[in-house]
Amino acid sequence: xxxxxxxxxxxxxxxxxxxxxxxxxxxxxxxxxxxxxxxxxxxxxxxxxxxxxxxxxxxxxxxxxxxxxxxxxxxxxxxxxxxxxxxxxxxxxxxxxxxxxxxxxxxxxxxxxxxxxxxxxxxxxxxxxxxxxxxxxxxxxxxxxxxxxxxxxxxxxxxxxxxxxxxxxxxxxxxxxxxxxxxxxxxxxxxxxxxxxxxxxxxxxxxxxxxxxxxxxxxxxxxxxxxxxxxxxxxxxxxxxxxxxxxxxxxxxxxxxxxxxxxxxxxxxxxxxxxxxxxxxxxxx
Numbered sequence: 001x002x003x004x005x006x007x008x009x010x011x012x013x014x015x016x017x018x019x020x021x022x023x024x025x026x027x028x029x030x031x032x033x034x035x036x037x038x039x040x041x042x043x044x045x046x047x048x049x050x051x052x053x054x055x056x057x058x059x060x061x062x063x064x065x066x067x068x069x070x071x072x073x074x075x076x077x078x079x080x081x082x083x084x085x086x087x088x089x090x091x092x093x094x095x096x097x098x099x100x101x102x103x104x105x106x107x108x109x110x111x112x113x114x115x116x117x118x119x120x121x122x123x124x125x126x127x128x129x130x131x132x133x134x135x136x137x138x139x140x141x142x143x144x145x146x147x148x149x150x151x152x153x154x155x156x157x158x159x160x161x162x163x164x165x166x167x168x169x170x171x172x173x174x175x176x177x178x179x180x181x182x183x184x185x186x187x188x189x190x191x192x193x194x195x196x197x198x199x200x201x202x203x204x205x206x207x208x209x210x211x212x213x214x215x216x217x218x219x220x221x222x223x224x225x226x227x228x229x230x231x232x233x234x235x236x237x238x239x240x241x242x243x244x245x246x247x248x249x250x251x252x253x254x255x256x257x258x259x260x261x262x263x264x265x266x267x268x269x270x271x272x273x274x275x276x277x278x279x280x281x282x283x284x285x
Contacts, residue, residue: 020061027054048110055105059098066094088138095132099125123167127176130159134183141186146194153187 027050071077072086102125105111111118137152160180167173217236 016064020057020064023057024054024061027051027057045110048108052105052108052111055101055108059101059105062094062098062101066091066098069094088135088142091135092132092139095128095135098128099132102128119166123163123169123172126159126163126166127172130156130163130176130179133159134179137186137190141190144193144197146190146197149190150187150194153183153190156183 030050031047031054068077069086069090073088073091102121106118106121133152133156137149137156140146140149140152157180160176160183164173164176167176216238
């Protein structure tokens with residue numbers, strides 16, 4: 001096996017991507033032919049070798065794409081009108097795919113687990129993990145999540161330190177040193193932005209004036225007041241509540257009462273009177 005693609009890839013035109021696509025497709029076709037062949041000597045070795053070529057070509061392809069996106073973010077290459085703007089999220093996605101391909105590369109059976117080639121896979125995995133962490137922090141920084149960005153920059157510094165301790169490649173060490181400086185710069189920027197944001201929030205907070213202490217809390221829910229002591233707590237409710245004038249019954253029924261005509265009950269009253277006299281004569285009352 002040849003060495004794994006290193007951290008730095010030379011930028012080429014779109015024709016380079018098309019060529020790598022053809023190589024990847026050709027390797028995939030060869031692997032299928034070898035698997036269908038019967039009684040072929042060293043079939044497993046051939047399958048592993050062409051899988052190796054396919055994976056490394058895929059890594060080179062996505063490294064080339066990542067380099068192009070990185071150049072657009074840094075302003076080295078201008079974005080053409082009508083094309084999609086480059087974002088840190090694009091690089092995070094590309095580095096995720098690259099790390100997945102390195103994981104697949106470690107799964108090839110023919111690779112010696114204790115050899116230099118296998119160790120180079122681990123080193124490149126740590127390197128691209130640091131790059132992915134850096135651009136995730138850039139995503140949080142662009143969304144004004146400064147505290148999350150600071151934590152991710154610190155984590156990225158840990159990845160850089162681990163990679164520097166594991167590699168002796170001068171080109172990769174130069175890339176890691178440049179990344180470390182960039183991490184320091186962006187972390188200072190995130191820290192300053194977080195501090196300014198906290199200062200602006202404190203300026204917007206006003207102390208409670210004596211006139212506001214007696215205000216009911218439900219009447220000032222849209223206002224924030226900085227409470228420094230228990231004596232400055234707002235009034236939740238007044239007990240007992242204030243009296244409010246309430247009508248005994250609706251006015252509509254008072255007016256309609258004047259229009260009601262009651263029936264004549266005079267005959268019924270006389271009958272009840274006669275019945276009461278007869279009952280007194282019978283019982284002697």
